[in-house]
Amino acid sequence: MDIARIEAAAKRLAGHARRTPLLSSPFLDEIAGRRVLVKAECLQHTGSFKFRGAWSAISVLDPELRQRGVIAFSSGNHAQGIAAAARMHGIPAVIIMPSDAPDAKVAGTRGLGGEVVLYDRASEDRDAIGARLAAERGLTLIKPFDEPEVIAGQGTCGLEIAEQAAEAGVSEADVIVCCGGGGLTSGIALALEARAPGLRVRPAEPEGFDDVKRSLAAGEIARNAQLSGSICDAIVTPQPGELTFPIMRRLCGPGLAVSEEEALKAMQLAFRHLKVVAEPGGAVALAAALFHGDEIEGNAVVCTISGGNVDPEMFKRALDLPL
Amino acid sequence: MDIARIEAAAKRLAGHARRTPLLSSPFLDEIAGRRVLVKAECLQHTGSFKFRGAWSAISVLDPELRQRGVIAFSSGNHAQGIAAAARMHGIPAVIIMPSDAPDAKVAGTRGLGGEVVLYDRASEDRDAIGARLAAERGLTLIKPFDEPEVIAGQGTCGLEIAEQAAEAGVSEADVIVCCGGGGLTSGIALALEARAPGLRVRPAEPEGFDDVKRSLAAGEIARNAQLSGSICDAIVTPQPGELTFPIMRRLCGPGLAVSEEEALKAMQLAFRHLKVVAEPGGAVALAAALFHGDEIEGNAVVCTISGGNVDPEMFKRALDLPL
Structure with a gap:
């Protein structure tokens, strides 16, 4: 896996996938205590980066x-x-x-x-x-993440982040990515290694399903104790992929784990200030950016909203939470 | 007011305003019976085209x-x-x-x-x-709509629609625009007259507050009988503007009026299929595209979601409606 494969994928995707916007809001900056740039992949075709x-x-x-x-x-x-x-x-x-x-x-x-x-x-x-x-x-x-051409496709999101962060004047920052099997995370990490080396990827997961965070800390693949019971169903996988983990281990900073309540609050804040719909699993990176600022360095942070496929009942639960 | 003024505004806005995406979903196409392209101005800074x-x-x-x-x-x-x-x-x-x-x-x-x-x-x-x-x-x-430089600024949205519709292969279609005083509607109409003459603007309003529709039909400015009581507060104005009405009269097709329930359903459908947040007044154009197809011609329709500043209670009301 290298940048050439991601660039080849980008050529094939041109005119078919959407170039999703990098959104921001002064209200989110204030909550986070730093600039927050949000890559809105919920606006991709089918409502997710997939x-x-x-x-x-x-x-x-x-x-x-x-x-x-x-x-x-x-x-x-x-x-x-x-x-x-x-x-x-x-x-x-x-x-x-x-x-x-x-x-x-x-x-x-x-x-x-x-x-x-x-x-x-x-x-x-x-x-x-x-x-x-x-x-x-x-x-x-077509496997969901442990497949080179799938990783290359998700990496095109990283090429766009590199360009859009540069346009926003951000060259050094953590890039927090919602992480399941690691396809999006490893793809973005490879793209940024080549195109924006000052941007460092950090995986975000729900508490209790933080196999990637624990795997990175241990230096070897760890499994989740359970596989059900999370509202962040889109990003719960048994363990990091065989292809994705070595890439993440080489390129990513420490993982971040957020509570379900933090993910739901991030959904509400994305509704209020970005006007986009995030699903729980797609909101964990924004939740980490907003509520785990002490684990992040720098004046700016980039994060993905990786998907928005959420049913109305769950969305209403997010809207009802006191902030 | 002419295209040069809009282009001058576009130069001043470059790098400051967002180029909002033109979204679509096969599910919306199916409901409308034609292609539906949605200019998501709710993703503009501050959550509206303003x-x-x-x-x-x-x-x-x-x-x-x-x-x-x-x-x-x-x-x-x-x-x-x-x-x-x-x-x-x-x-x-x-x-x-x-x-x-x-x-x-x-x-x-x-x-x-x-x-x-x-x-x-x-x-x-x-x-x-x-x-x-x-x-x-x-x-x-700074007046809200009856001011040439404000109309020119809103017209930059029309320049983007002209380019993005061409990229999508659409050169002939109605462009339905959420309409209050007519700043956005007249600005887009001027831009399309010069850049995409096959695209015709049509104002959309809530039933009972359709002063622009009635004014266009009468050929002279008509007023709304009432000014309160609509959930589409963002686009309720006493009457079309002195500057905007002559432009709309010259360039726009007949107006469209939608019910509040149709606007709320359009909000839910934008949530489900586009993953964006629309406010009631910002959803009337999409509602017209989806539910008033017999008043529209052609294989494709473009519409604006002009804003997304809606409180959680109203949004929940939209989510609760049976479709």
């Missing part, structure tokens, strides 16, 4: 292979990114989802043209179903 | 005069636009607000550096207070 990696991975496939279609396991943002990128390529996308996935996510993925295959978590083997379908129909599996 | 006109009017002042400061009457988006643009120029801004204005708006304007002067609606004369302060301190009054 579209970048999906487009990158699909667009690089051999055309004959690509025409047969792609397959992914996901009930969340990766599913929607794959479905939308596949439809824009005019190819089929099969998304394997658990039968107890929320109706809205199933409907959303179908609405983007994805062929949803449901399986029963208790009685069926997800991987076996995927392998059978892939073999029968010649589908290519 | 920053453009404020910056335009302040930046064009003679430097010596400007240094003394500016004054505006407003309890809403114009107040915040003026306060922010003045602070970025390093000059004082006095905002005259009624003493019964919501605390959040007073605090918001103060938070942006504005000096708020409260007056009692029942016992005090707003204009007299403003005239006295302006004379004493040499402040320049």
Whole structure:
């Protein structure tokens, strides 16, 4: 993985992915005690950065292979990114989802043209179903983060941060990134290493699901004790990726972990002052920037809002919190 | 008023105002039955397009005069636009607000550096207070819409729409604009006349407060019967402006009027599919695009979300509506 691969992905994404804005508000600066620059990936197609990696991975496939279609396991943002990128390529996308996935996510993925295959978590083997379908129909599996072309696609977000931070006059700062498996985090870190070496990436996670933070501190991959029970579902993964962790270990500063209440408050503040919709997992980096200032150095901080796919009930919970 | 004045304003705004994105979603296209392109001015500084006109009017002042400061009457988006643009120029801004204005708006304007002067609606004369302060301190009054440099500033939004619609492959379409006094509507109409003549502006208003629609139909300025009682407070004005109406009459297609429920539903759909926050008055154009398709022609429609300054209670009301 190197910058050339990210730049190649950027060429393929040009005119297809959105160049999302770097937002700011004097009210957020005041809360944080420093300038806060927010990369609003919730405004990307399908409401999250995942579209970048999906487009990158699909667009690089051999055309004959690509025409047969792609397959992914996901009930969340990766599913929607794959479905939308596949439809824009005019190819089929099969998304394997658990039968107890929320109706809205199933409907959303179908609405983007994805062929949803449901399986029963208790009685069926997800991987076996995927392998059978892939073999029968010649589908290519697109993994959610531990895949070089996916990392390269997410890295295009880092190229934009490098340019937009320079335009804002910021050349030295921490760049806090919402982190699940580490695809976005490692991609941005590689882009900034080459294009803005004064910007240092720091992963942000929910408390209790901070496998990347603990892995970075230990110097080796650590796992989460649990995998459910977080409102930040979009960024909860068992452990950092085999490809992403070495990149994060080499390039990232210490991780940051925020409480669910802090994530919800960050959602409300993004509503009030940036006018964008963040989902809980997409708000952890902003929460770290606003409420963990003593763990951050410098006069400015950059953070991602990585996604905005949140249902109205959860959003209302964020709006109801006293600040 | 001509395109040269708008282009001069665009030069002054460059690097200060945001170039807001033109967003879209296949889900909105499906509801509307045609492509829907949404100019998200809620992402502008201070959460509305008003920053453009404020910056335009302040930046064009003679430097010596400007240094003394500016004054505006407003309890809403114009107040915040003026306060922010003045602070970025390093000059004082006095905002005259009624003493019964919501605390959040007073605090918001103060938070942006504005000096708020409260007056009692029942016992005090707003204009007299403003005239006295302006004379004493040499402040320049910036009117909210019926002022050429304000119209020119709002017109820069139209220059961006012309470019962004062309990038999206749209050269013929209605451009629905949330319309109060007509500053944004007339500015965009002038910009499109010169830069994208296949794009025709149509004002959108709330039912019962559709003075511009009725004025266009009658060929002369008509007034609203009432001035309060709309949740779309940001775009309720007594009548079209003396400067803006002739421009709208020459360039705009028929107006569109939407119900409050349609505006609230458009807010929810912008939340779900665009991940942006719209206020009721800022959502009327999207509501017209989505729910008044039979009054629109063509395969694509462009609309503005003109602002996102909405309190959490009103937003929750939008989220709770069945679609």
